[in-house]
Amino acid sequence: MSAQRGLIPDETWLRDTPGTVPSPRGVLSAGVARYLTGSDVPTPLGEPPAVSDPLGDDDLHLALYLCYELAYRGLAGVDDRLESDPALLTFRLQLEEAFEGALRKFVRPVDVRPDSVASELRAIAAMGEGPSLSGFMEREATLEQFEEFMIHRSIYHLKEADPHSFGIPRLAGAAKAALIEIQNDEYGDGDPSQMHSTLFGRSMEAMGLNPTYGWYLPRIPGATLALTNLMSLFGLHRRLRGALVGHLALFELTSSIPNRRYANGLRRCGLGCEATRFFDVHVEADAIHGAIAANDLAEGFVGGDAERAREVLFGALALQLLETTVGKSWMEDWGRGRTTLRS
Numbered sequence: 001m002s003a004q005r006g007l008i009p010d011e012t013w014l015r016d017t018p019g020t021v022p023s024p025r026g027v028l029s030a031g032v033a034r035y036l037t038g039s040d041v042p043t044p045l046g047e048p049p050a051v052s053d054p055l056g057d058d059d060l061h062l063a064l065y066l067c068y069e070l071a072y073r074g075l076a077g078v079d080d081r082l083e084s085d086p087a088l089l090t091f092r093l094q095l096e097e098a099f100e101g102a103l104r105k106f107v108r109p110v111d112v113r114p115d116s117v118a119s120e121l122r123a124i125a126a127m128g129e130g131p132s133l134s135g136f137m138e139r140e141a142t143l144e145q146f147e148e149f150m151i152h153r154s155i156y157h158l159k160e161a162d163p164h165s166f167g168i169p170r171l172a173g174a175a176k177a178a179l180i181e182i183q184n185d186e187y188g189d190g191d192p193s194q195m196h197s198t199l200f201g202r203s204m205e206a207m208g209l210n211p212t213y214g215w216y217l218p219r220i221p222g223a224t225l226a227l228t229n230l231m232s233l234f235g236l237h238r239r240l241r242g243a244l245v246g247h248l249a250l251f252e253l254t255s256s257i258p259n260r261r262y263a264n265g266l267r268r269c270g271l272g273c274e275a276t277r278f279f280d281v282h283v284e285a286d287a288i289h290g291a292i293a294a295n296d297l298a299e300g301f302v303g304g305d306a307e308r309a310r311e312v313l314f315g316a317l318a319l320q321l322l323e324t325t326v327g328k329s330w331m332e333d334w335g336r337g338r339t340t341l342r343s
Contacts, residue, residue: 018074019214021066025222026059028095032066035088036078045091054102055322056223058342060095065217065225067092068232072159073213096233099226107321109313114302117309118294121246124316125253125290133327134258138265141334143207146269148340149262149330150204151216156228157200157278158213161186163231164248170241174300179245182252182289182297199278206274219341223326230322234315242311243318245301249293250316255286 021037024030031045051057069075070083082088112120137149161183168179188194201211210216234244263279273280302308330340 018076018078019069019217020076021078022062022218024059025062028059028063029066032063032088032091035091036066036075036082045087048091048094048098051098054098055106056221056226056325058222060098061222061225061229064092064095064099064229067095068229068236069214071232071236072162099229100233103230103318103321104314107314107317109310109317111306112309112313114304114306114309115299117302117312118299120309120313121249121253121294121298121316124313124320125250133331134261136331136334138261138268141265141269143269143271145334146266147207147209150207150209151219151341152224152326152330154200154204154209154211154216155214155220155224156231158197158211159228160195160197160200163228163235164244166235167241167244167248170238171245171301175245175297178292178296178300179248182248182292185285185289196278196281199281203275203278206271221340221342223322223329227319227322227326230318240311240315242301242308243315245293245298246312246315246317247319249290249298249312250319252286252289252293254290256283256290259283259286 021033024033028048028051031048035045048060048063051060054060066075067088070078070080070088074080074083137146141149164179165183168176168183171179184190186196188196188198192198204211231244231247234240234247259279259282263276263283266276266279298312302312333340
């Protein structure tokens with residue numbers, strides 16, 4: 001598969017094609033789906049009920065994901081003007097308050113000197129929590145389990161870099177320059193055939209999976225949607241730009257070694273370079289990105305502000321919490337011979 005530099009490859013899944021609104025999973029996603037696909041005057045959404053698990057609830061996170069998707073590629077048959085619809089934004093805010101409130105309940109970053117935020121981020125990355133998902137994928141995962149893993153990851157990696165790009169106009173100076181440097185690489189240095197989202201789609205194709213944007217949304221459980229919703233929550237609110245910086249910094253600091261393990265696991269399962277290229281590229285790229293994100297991005301954003309330092313650590317720890325929860329859940333399901341996907 002090849003493409004000339006600067007030209008969009010002739011692959012339909014690379015086009016700006018919106019996904020469809022999937023079947024609801026409860027009253028929240030049903031209300032959003034009804035509103036998005038209704039008449040010229042959509043049915044009022046009303047007040048969202050309380051949910052028992054705001055960090056992973058299927059209904060809440062599908063509803064929130066659909067609201068957020070209007071800020072990305074949109075949804076088939078949905079008027080793009082609904083992105084700024086007052087009633088929908090009010091409802092989205094209520095969903096976000098439940099999600100962020102639960103995050104702040106469970107994630108309480110300690111005070112840290114502003115000039116040591118980079119070293120604190122490295123300490124969080126080195127600490128980790130729970131069993132190693134990447135170690136399991138490298139040594140034990142079956143091809144079927146790798147397919148499930150790719151389906152889960154597709155919900156983010158097919159829009160890779162986009163949530164963090166919302167932070168560019170909200171930063172200044174060294175932090176802005178560092179974020180742009182990282183994002184430029186994510187977008188293929190100007191070559192659409194080398195965009196990381198494109199490489200992930202090719203990996204999916206090599207495994208016999210459908211790389212169409214949003215294709216597997218109906219199969220994705222709420223806990224996985226929460227990981228992508230976390231980035232959108234941070235990216236779409238200027239007040240949370242510090243959390244977005246911390247999220248990206250930890251994401252890059254903890255990515256290089258796991259990606260090497262994923263590539264090794266795919267090779268163990270008999271797959272070749274088309275399937276592993278996305279992960280192989282990230283082994284070197286994310287090692288570089290991690291240093292830029294911790295030093296130039298995070299410390300450049302924090303300056304001497306202790307409150308900014310706390311928000312950076314909040315974003316990093318929120319990512320760690322959700323990643324750990326999801327990885328543990330997948331390994332428990334696979335250990336019991338169950339699928340990790342919705343039926």
